[in-house]
Amino acid sequence: MRRKSYFQMILLSFIFILITGGICFGATLYVATDGNDSNPGTQSLPFETIQKAVDAASNGDTILVEEGTYFEDVIVGKDRLTLRSLTTLGATIDGSSFAIGLTGNGITVEDFTIENSTNGIVVSGDQTEDVTISSNWFSVIEDDGIRFDYNAAIDGCTVTIDDNFIFSSDNYGIYMAGEMGLLQDVDIRILDNLVDGASDGIWFNYLFGGSVEISDNNLYDCYTSGIYIDETEPFGESVSFKIENNTIDLAGTGGSYGIFMNNAERTTWVNGNTVTGGYDSGIHIQHLGLFGSDPLLVYVDENTISGCEWGIYLDRLFEDLSGSIYLRKNVISDCTSGTWGDGDGIHLKYIGYSSAASGFNLYCEENTIFGCDDDGLEFEEIFYGSTGDIEVQRNNFIDNAYGLYIYEETFLENSTLVVENNNFEGQGDLGLYNNTDVLINAQNNWWGDETGPFDPSDTGDNPSYDNPGGLGDQVSEYVDYDPWRDSPYIAGEESSGGCNTGGFDPALIFLILPLLGLFSLKRNR
Secondary structure, eight states, X not given: OHHHHHHHHXXXXXXXXXXXXXXXXXXEEEEOTTOOXXXXXXXXXXXXXXXXXXXXXXXXXXXXXOSEEEOSOEEEOSSSXXXXXXXXXXXXXXXXXXXXXXXXSSOEEEXXXXXXXXXXXXXXXXXXXXXXXXXXXXXXXXXXXXXXXXXXXXXXXXXXXXXXXXXXXXXXXXXXXXXXXSSSOEEEEEESOEEESOSEEEEEEEEOSEEEEEEXXXXXXXXXXXXXXXXXXXXXXXXXXXXXXXXXXXXXXXXXXXXXXXXXXXXXXXXXXXEEEEEEEEEEEEEETSSSSSSEEEEEESOEEESOSEEEEEEEESSSOOEEXXXXXXXXXXXXXXXXXXXXXXXXXXXXXXXXXXXXXXXXXXXXXXXOSSEEEEEEEETOSSOEEEEEESOEEESSSEEEEEEEESSGGGSEEEEESOEEEOOSSEEEEEOSSSOEXXXXXXXXXXXXXXXXXXXXXXXXOOBTTOOEEEBOSSEEOOSOOSSOOOTTOOOSSOOOSSOOOTTHHHHHHHHHTTTOOOXXX
């Protein structure tokens, strides 16, 4: 029996060696302010400087830094190194040009306080292994909190930037620009960070292949842009973006964009974000469907936007690709006219920009837009270069200058435009203004009163009927509004047409507003 157990133990040991052969577990080195760079870097005899520990480390090692302030610029040239403060935010690096420069590959930096540097953490080396920058605190940074340089090619790995606090960065909070995903896909995760007082909170550029998620970040007083994605490049056949649940709040005025994207490639989600304050555009996306795979899918859903000049602005839609764009359940309020914006809740320009994009679909559904200086929803150059289908259904347009404004058209007669089951009420000018000479079917909408929309009597008009006794929002010519709903559309209602009994109670809007939190936005710093 003993001999059998002996041989079993030998066999198990041999299997373990085969499985773990070639695996090298890194050493752990220690740094403390009362250490000495002549020490071996053990916990009892630590180094005095972080740079000495890095120089003494081998690839794959871990460096643990005791509490205290370290006045140095640290260059990390080793691969797969983990650099961590022993206590969260206990170790402070007070740098000059930068606090930590990453020239090695696949490095983790966690739990440091970084202050008084031109830049906080700078990545300038190529990355083909996972990079993590997590739970650091940046203050009094002159330029960029976290910076990935142009010459830092990132391929075939995951980059995680999460749970960092970045204050007083006068340029970019988080800056990523380089040849990302040029050779292989890269996955970038920018999650749960707080940036306060930067020019641009998160600035991103040049992704060739892979995915980006920017979620659950809090971006305060970023006076140019909250999130700015300059462009994704051609050959980005498999690029996708997810921008979700970010809070972007500008206390002053003069900002450009809450969220900006140039070239949405494959599938893009911009969902659940809150943008507040004096930006030109709350969400601005241009060149939708220029490169990438066909069909294009873009979802702009459940965002809350208040106080911008344009709430949502989409420009040059379906440029060379067909597909679908969804604008659903967004709540947009108090858009004000200014230098660039007219005060529109949603402004859509050049839809179907190229004839190559024929057969596209655009869905504008279940949005609530109120209190805007100009249009709740404006179509500018509808069906500009090709035919397609647009559905405007189950939206609430309340107390704007115009509810729905249709300005110019090219292929409207050969396309499909559905305007149905929307609630129009309290517009200062017109509920629906059609600036074209193509008749629009806008039947089965609620116009604010059971008597229907106001349509003054005139001659030679189109349609051939009038409704001078209507007490609801006014409509222009070329709007076929009869039959109309005699009660407002209720969310979730299955009926497609409008003969509910009872009138609309304007007090219902006051049941909606507290749910939006628009009057009690608080900063959770």
